[in-house]
Amino acid sequence: MRIAMIGTGYVGLVSGACIADFGHRVTCVDKDSAKICALNSGEIPIYEPGLKDIVQSNVREGRLHFTTALSEAVVEADAVFIAVGTPSRRGDGYADLSYVYNATREIAAALTDFTVVITKSTVPVGTGDEVERIIREMRPNADVAVVSNPEFLREGAAIHDFKHPDRIVIGTDDERAQRVVTEIYRPLYLNQAPILYTSRRTAELIKYAANAFLATKITFINEIADLCEKLGADVQEVSRGIGLDKRIGPKFLHAGPGFGGSCFPKDVRALIKTAQDCDVPMRILEATETVNDTRKRAMARKVSAAFAGVLRGKAVAVLGLTFKPNTDDMREAPSVPLITALQDMGAKVRVYDPVGMEQAKQVLAGVTYCQGPYDCVEDADAAVIVTEWEQFRALDLERLRDLMACPVIVDLRNIYSPEDMKKQGFAYACIGRAPTFQPVNLYVPEYSPSSSRAIAVAACDRAVAQVSGGD
Ligand SMILES: NC(=O)c1ccc[n+]([C@@H]2O[C@H](COP(=O)([O-])OP(=O)(O)OC[C@H]3O[C@@H](n4cnc5c(N)ncnc54)[C@H](O)[C@@H]3O)[C@@H](O)[C@H]2O)c1
Numbered sequence: 493m494r495i496a497m498i499g500t501g502y503v504g505l506v507s508g509a510c511i512a513d514f515g516h517r518v519t520c521v522d523k524d525s526a527k528i529c530a531l532n533s534g535e536i537p538i539y540e541p542g543l544k545d546i547v548q549s550n551v552r553e554g555r556l557h558f559t560t561a562l563s564e565a566v567v568e569a570d571a572v573f574i575a576v577g578t579p580s581r582r583g584d585g586y587a588d589l590s591y592v593y594n595a596t597r598e599i600a601a602a603l604t605d606f607t608v609v610i611t612k613s614t615v616p617v618g619t620g621d622e623v624e625r626i627i628r629e630m631r632p633n634a635d636v637a638v639v640s641n642p643e644f645l646r647e648g649a650a651i652h653d654f655k656h657p658d659r660i661v662i663g664t665d666d667e668r669a670q671r672v673v674t675e676i677y678r679p680l681y682l683n684q685a686p687i688l689y690t691s692r693r694t695a696e697l698i699k700y701a702a703n704a705f706l707a708t709k710i711t712f713i714n715e716i717a718d719l720c721e722k723l724g725a726d727v728q729e730v731s732r733g734i735g736l737d738k739r740i741g742p743k744f745l746h747a748g749p750g751f752g753g754s755c756f757p758k759d760v761r762a763l764i765k766t767a768q769d770c771d772v773p774m775r776i777l778e779a780t781e782t783v784n785d786t787r788k789r790a791m792a793r794k795v796s797a798a799f800a801g802v803l804r805g806k807a808v809a810v811l812g813l814t815f816k817p818n819t820d821d822m823r824e825a826p827s828v829p830l831i832t833a834l835q836d837m838g839a840k841v842r843v844y845d846p847v848g849m850e851q852a853k854q855v856l857a858g859v860t861y862c863q864g865p866y867d868c869v870e871d872a873d874a875a876v877i878v879t880e881w882e883q884f885r886a887l888d889l890e891r892l893r894d895l896m897a898c899p900v901i902v903d904l905r906n907i908y909s910p911e912d913m914k915k916q917g918f919a920y921a922c923i924g925r926a927p928t929f930q931p932v933n934l935y936v937p938e939y940s941p942s943s944s945r946a947i948a949v950a951a952c953d954r955a956v957a958q959v960s961g962g963d
Pocket of ligand 1: 498500522527575578594595615643644754755
């Protein structure tokens with residue numbers, strides 16, 4: 493089958509490469525000529541594990557092509573996927589559908605024989621109707637069917653998710669279109685991936701409801717984590733205790749600095765707006781959004797708490813910038829409001845991320861970019877683990893402690909054990925578990941940014957030893 497994929501971003505490129513891998517002939521289209529140029533010279537413009545291999549092998553086999561010429565790709569296609577961005581609209585939080593509708597107009601102009609237009613972008617209910625209306629208005633005689641086929645892949649595990657989906661949702665009442673989309677996914681169907689046939693509107697809502705539910709689940713455990721800290725309970729054990737209940741399930745119960753990324757924040761916002769327009773306010777989601785927004789910035793207080801609220805002049809090392817590991821995506825990453833808050837409190841911020849530094853440079857100002865985790869923590873008064881990259885899970889703690897001016901670690905992903913950190917001589921704060929110190933006691937009066945490192949280290953060591961029980 494011949495496929496055109498309009499939009500060659502995180503979703504379009506992964507979907508295009510995987511569909512080519514199923515044996516179809518795919519042309520990925522993007523209006524960003526630099527991106528297409530890079531792809532045509534063998535470079536992958538995003539970081540996604542396993543993507544390079546699958547792109548290269550399908551290009552070699554002649555099944556995967558890249559172009560900026562949308563109409564050429566559409567003319568010969570049996571099916572055209574729309575996988576362009578649907579960011580939050582500036583000012584009001586509705587989904588910005590301008591990219592979808594612009595792509596639709598370009599597709600409409602190029603349609604020839606029977607073509608199935610498939611919306612893979614996450615779009616509010618009714619967008620498929622509008623896509624169809626635009627096409628019929630521009631091309632009244634076009635033989636076309638418009639389908640909703642939302643995508644559920646996760647960045648960082650995108651290839652696996654695309655090839656092993658929990659379900660494939662196909663939203664259309666048109667039998668011919670149903671057959672075409674089913675044929676595209678036939679290899680997955682043979683692998684027993686459940687296919688859910690629904691109406692177009694239902695398919696559109698399934699995607700938003702899924703993301704909104706997961707975002708709510710994260711926010712729920714984050715609030716339980718805050719309560720754990722007050723009550724002396726351990727959120728890791730609470731998560732396990734409730735997650736083992738099959739009605740609840742263990743996923744998305746990791747307490748942290750708040751959800752970010754290219755989907756959850758904007759999709760929660762867009763669903764709230766859609767519901768308001770229908771006079772069905774989504775109170776739970778409104779709370780989820782507010783709680784999550786304030787949480788990211790509030791994480792800075794976990795750092796300042798170690799210094800009696802005074803961060804002015806302190807050097808803070810931030811380990812991990814991307815919104816999650818195994819991606820270079822910085823969209824709505826919790827690191828950004830956290831770092832801004834640290835800077836507002838007067839801290840000097842040093843940062844390191846294994847793959848996100850280039851993207852980070854576009855959104856973070858006034859920070860020092862470092863070469864690696866050890867370079868980043870050198871002479872730092874505190875280190876904050878923001879993204880749980882694999883390489884941060886096994887840091888040489890002795891080296892870390894020796895390099896830091898003050899051994900304070902704030903672990904926003906709970907990747908270390910408080911007992912181990914205490915044994916290693918760190919003042920350690922995390923999420924939903926008691927810190928190894930009484931934060932306010934860690935204030936070190938003799939230390940100022942101008943004191944010598946030896947004085948600072950000695951003062952910090954004394955303070956940490958005193959508050960963490962003397963060992
Ligand atoms: N990123 C994810 O993990 C994920 C997961 C599931 C669903 N989604 C949804 O998929 C959609 C795409 O997300 P993304 O993260 O891949 O976005 P992205 O910003 O990475 O990519 C979108 C691409 O579309 C291109 N584009 C825009 N208009 C175009 C046009 N008229 N013709 C050709 N190219 C055009 C842009 O240049 C860009 O490269 C969104 O609706 C998103 O909500 C994303």
